[in-house]
Amino acid sequence: MTHQTAGLSTSPSAEAETDVADLEQSPKIDVAALGELLLGTWADVRKQARELAARPELHKLEGLTHTEHRERVFGQLKYLVDHRAIQRAFPKALGGEDNHGGNIAGFEELVTADPSLQIKSGVQWGLFGAAVLHLGTAEHHAKWLPDIMDLTVPGAFAMTEIGHGSDVASIGTTATYDPETGEFVLNTPFRAAWKEYLGNAAKDGIAAVVFAQLITRGVNHGVHAFYVPIRDPQTKECLPGVSSEDDGIKGGLNGIDNGRLAFDHVRIPRTNLLNRYGDVAEDGTYSSPIATPGRRFFTMLGTLVQGRVSLDGAAVAASKVGLTAAIRYAAERRQFNASSDTAEEVLLDYQRHQRRLFPLLAATYAMSFAHEELLAKFDGVFSGAQDTDEDRQDLETLAAALKPLSTWHALTTLQECREACGGSGFMIENRFASLRADLDIYVTFEGDNNVLLQLVAKRLLNDYAKEFRSMNVGALAKFALGQARGVALKTGLGAVAQFAADSGRAQRSALALRDPDTQRLLLAERVQTMVAQAAQALAGATKLPQVEAAARFNAHQNELIEAARAHGELLQWEAFTEALEKIEDPGTKQVLTWLRDLFGLTLIEAHLEWYLMNGRLSMQRGRTVGEYINRLLARLRPHALDLVEAFGYTQDHLRATVASGIEARRQEEAAAYYAAQRASGEAPTKEKDLKK
Structure with a gap:
């Protein structure tokens, strides 16, 4: 199934001829195959969970008092128990399935029904029950878990x-x-x-x-x-x-x-x-x-990392829901006569509208693929298949890197989708405002996002110290100031940048930006350089008195957190790139490659000041980033509906009036009315036409 509705921006760029040719031969997306890829390793569990989340019994009813809402959600917990939706992570000896990855995959889909249900079930079985499971012994399991599993004992964490x-x-x-x-x-x-x-x-x-x-x-x-x-x-x-x-x-x-x-x-x-x-x-x-005691503390808390893992996945799911509704609406809603005297423009044909939604769509794909890798890592650790100290540390770091980015992204996405739907987006029936309000706290609980990124930064510093332990201060300073440029020359980025500068042609420079090795290097360089500079600034801090050491670290805290965020972005880009290798259909792979490029270049554009100030991009090449992004938007426009269709959420999950097709029916009615007027000759003459 493909959607090829209205195509080009109303403001073609200098490269319009090339883009028109591209679009005339536009590839097709295999939506079904892409949907299966997005469902990931636990596809069957996700399908079961989505079937459950589509049932009206589990849906949030807007307008309830908080007392009524609480009663409804508690009843929904019993519904989950009755439909065997909560047993996956618990031991087989107690009627469970020992399916840790599948448990999280299914649990996070509940956000489409009601985020309160998702979180309350997470409290009961993912925190309270999981604490007994992972911090207790077999005696504790036998004594308390059966009553926790069947909700005889509701509990707090x-x-x-x-x-x-x-x-x-x-x-x-x-x-x-x-x-x-x-x-x-x-x-x-x-x-x-x-x-x-x-x-x-x-x-x-x-x-x-x-x-x-x-x-x-x-x-x-x-x-x-x-x-x-x-x-x-x-x-x-x-x-x-x-x-x-x-x-x-x-x-x-x-x-x-x-x-x-x-x-x-x-x-x-x-x-x-x-x-x-x-x-x-x-x-x-x-x-x-x-x-x-330090290692014991982090081991105990590490057993409860599933909260962060599930929030990452739930935030991605909520972003998918918001984008599906907003893009469907934008493909139907018409506004202003830009290129015709009789037909108004579809919102999604405006470049600015594409700029608002398509980068968020690209990031959501990247986060979806990254979450699948996080989920696989989580399952490996908790199933015991890959459960070394290093595996657990990697899981902690990965969860701490991804959860902040996806939860912040969900809030940004839902807000932009709300605005992109105008006044309709503000109506509670379209869920943007409600979903955003419910997900707001996701950035705080299971670890404040900034605190989590600081944990990631400390891990990056530790890894840096291990790698360069034998270097003296002078060598570290040299690395901090020049390593990225040295790497660039070895891997070809220097030659690419020089070629772009010498050629003076934006198209050729854009070709360099399309190269995944170039994107990877630019994103990786930023992480490496920021960590190296922070490490140099903090060199010797551990030998200082406690007060001075704390002050030294505090003076560089912000840049460390920014480095951790850049690290998370790089992980997402790499997950997207690795996912491309799993796609066999040529058309789907081409479109997803454009989408990956949009994600990578949007990150580079967002941090363009850093790349210019640190000499990683020339001014001339920096100007081509935005130009190429605009070209990618036009290429992706015909595939926007397919890309959200692949998310696999039905109207029973979306429950947004603007995504129901109602706008298309309104537009068709209006178009038929004016067409009939013109055909009858009874249409009134416009005042401006009298002056011609």
């Missing part, structure tokens, strides 16, 4: 505190072991240590996995997780010593009962410690299979 969000290591809640009774005493010592923003905490939760500083024999062994009953299962009243407050109405996700929890010397059995990575004997002796 009590990690975040109002005083410490992303800095989990510094939380204030304590769990002090009392050897006289064989119990831990859980306590919230001050207001800033209240557990905050917890799903299921305000109303539905009966138990919680609580993260606290484990103290035994006067020694603080750092943050550990504890299974803690918080409400009476029958009365739903808080148990003695447990305090709960409702967060109330939020900016989005109001189907989730977020709330606060505090503990006033609440006693729990010693065996309620989820002790896979750290245990306390009856006499108070602490033991752990992981020697260092």
Whole structure:
């Protein structure tokens, strides 16, 4: 199936003749095959999840009070249980499937039904249940997981505190072991240590996995997780010593009962410690299979990385939904008589409209392919197939690099799609505003995006230090100032740039930009140079007094985070490029190559100042970036509907009136009306025509 509706921009460029020839021989996309590629490794699971998400029983009903929305979403959790949609990640011995990648693939598709449902189910089974699964032992699994799986015990994931969000290591809640009774005493010592923003905490939760500083024999062994009953299962009243407050109405996700929890010397059995990575004997002796507290802490948190992985995928899915609706509308909506006295222009034919939507479409494809690689890495680690320390570190870094970019991208995409649909886009029936409001918090939870990118930056610095450990300061400085230029000469970029400068012809320079090796090198150089410069600036900081070392790092924090972001963009570009190798159909491969080029060149254009200031591009060649992007927009225009069709979302997923074909029917009616007027000779004469 292909869509070849109206073609060229109304403002042809100097290269119009070439582009017209290209479009006359425009390739066709094999939409079905491309759709299968986008579904990825767990295609069958995604199809099952989408079939479920298309059912009205799971859809968000706009206009409900937050109380009504909460009740509806809790009922939807039961619907998921009844339809066996939650068991994939749990052990086969308990009725699960041990399918970790498939679990995430299916879970993230729920965002199309209602983001509140996706997140609340994530709280119940992806955080609360997963904490018991991954931090507990077989005894814990047998004791608690069956009731968690069938929703007998709804639960909260009590990690975040109002005083410490992303800095989990510094939380204030304590769990002090009392050897006289064989119990831990859980306590919230001050207001800033209240557990905050917890799903299921305000109303539905009966138990919680609580993260606290484990103290035994006067020694603080750092943050550990504890299974803690918080409400009476029958009365739903808080148990003695447990305090709960409702967060109330939020900016989005109001189907989730977020709330606060505090503990006033609440006693729990010693065996309620989820002790896979750290245990306390009856006499108070602490033991752990992981020697260092730092490594133990990151190992425990690393087992819960699936939250970031799923948010990355859900954000990509939401972007696909928004773009599908906006591009379908733009292919039907007409406005202004630019090239005809009788027919108005289709919005999608305007170059500016293409500029608004097509780069976002290209980025969404890149993020979709990158997410599939993240999901494969996640499954390899959690299935045990690829579960070394290095694999886990790579998974952590990849998730921390991709989740910020995709969640920010989702907000940008939904906002641009809203604006691109004009006043119609603002109507709640078209979901842009509602989806954006619900996804707003995605950039904050499971790790604030800037904090996650700082983690990536530290990994990049560590890798840099390992690679160049034997170099002295002088060698590092030389690398920081000149390595990219040296690499360019070796790999041909210098020759390409010189050729463009010598030729003086934009078309030939554009040919260089089409080369994937050139794109890769430009994107990689930026990462390498930024990391190298930061490493040089921070050289020797670890030997300074703590205050001075912190100040030195803080002075370069922003550039480090920018380097991490550039690293994530490079990963996405490479994932897109690798995906091209899997495409066999020539037409599909050609169009997807143009789309990959648009993604790469849009990144280069966004950072053009850096490339010019650092001598990576000449002024003349820099000017060709935008010109070639415009040519790519025209080439992609006939394929826009096919590209969103391949996402595979039906109107039951979109539920946007503007994407239902209603605009095409309105335009057809209007066109028929005016055509009949002209044919009858009864059309009124325009005043301006009287003066001719």
